[in-house]
Amino acid sequence: MKILFMGTPDYAAECLRALYNHDGVEIVAAVTQPDKPKGRGMKMIAPPVKVFAEEKGIPVYQPITLKDGAFEDTLKELDPELIIVAAYGKILPRYVLDYPVHSCINAHASLLPRHRGAAPINRAIMEGDTVTGVTSMYMADGIDTGDMILKIEVPITDADDVGTLHDKLAVAAGEAMCKTVDLIKNSEITRTPQSEDGMTYAAKITKDDCVISFDRPARKVYDHIRALAPVPCAFTHTPDGKLLKFTAATLSDVSADGKSPGTVVSTDNGITVACADGCVTVTGVIPEGKGRMSAADFIRGRKVSEGDVLA
Secondary structure, eight states, X not given: OEEEEEEOSHHHHHHHHHHXXXXXXXXXXXXXXXXXXXXXXXXXXXXXXXXXXXXXXXXXXXXXXXXXXXXXXXXXXXXXXXEEXXXXXXXXXXXXXTSSTTOEEEEESSSTTTTBSSOHHHHHHHTTOSEEEEEEEEOOSSTTOSOEEXXXXXXXXXXOOHHHHHHHHHHHHHHHHHHHHHHHHTTOXXXXXXXXXXXXXXXOOOGGGGBOXXXXXXXXXXXXXHTTTTTTXXXXXXXTSOEEEEEEEEEEOSOOTTOOTTBEEEOSSSEEEXXXXXXXXXXXXXXXXXXXXXXXXXXXXXXXXXXXXXX
16 A cells, blocks of 8 residues: 655654554655754754654655645655655645545544644643543544544553653554554445544643642642653742753652642652642752753752742
8 A cells, every 4th residue: 555654753753663564555755844953053853754764765755835735746746545644743735635545544642532632642641641542533624623443542650751651652653553554455444423522622732831830739730740741841940030840750648747839848759849738759850051860969959958939
């Protein structure tokens, strides 16, 4: 089956890897976002999908835009039977959606209709979900509203942050797309319209989402921290007004002892902070102007002490 793959980040690259290694698949090309400057030297960095595709000799296209038929001639030359999309990052115009005989299929990182939108992995952890997954779905004009083909569930453990869960879902996305291809090849594919019951929208993470409010239950605070780790990271401020990002934390059995939310109640095994009920212990931080470090090293530098209030 001639497949055009469209995707950009690591999640998409892992999905492409699975398809590339799947029997009966020909990846005619990979379409990805343009290289972007990163780091202090603003060096141009290729997206992970491009890196993998070039390693395997897959033709790569990086159109600035797909609008107004900008990619139509190339699409006709490639003539894919199926387009598979995973975190591409651009809205596909109708001429792309309508081109392949087997349609455009998306590997969305949630169990639809829950967590439609741009940040399903972050929002699943932030909202305390204990299971998420990948949905193989037909693409439609709405945001993640298309008919569903199949789902693969992935549990969310207390040890997961957005980084570890992302990696599990990337593997599941590859599996889901390979199974979808097989269903198409065997003429066994079905489509199930999404119900609006249970629908939630996983909005893109903004700076406001990263601000920690300790006046919530400890469980909510803990979920908030791991939903944003390892990047972009939840943050607060030390008493001197300096920004302090959290890269790792655990739920604590230390008593808040009636202290106000945000108060540091212990520095024995990390920065243990009082919440509305109970405490969380922060074990990894990024201080303002510094690199990642353990909370223990931050404490040894006398940057935070018991009784301090983080806000």
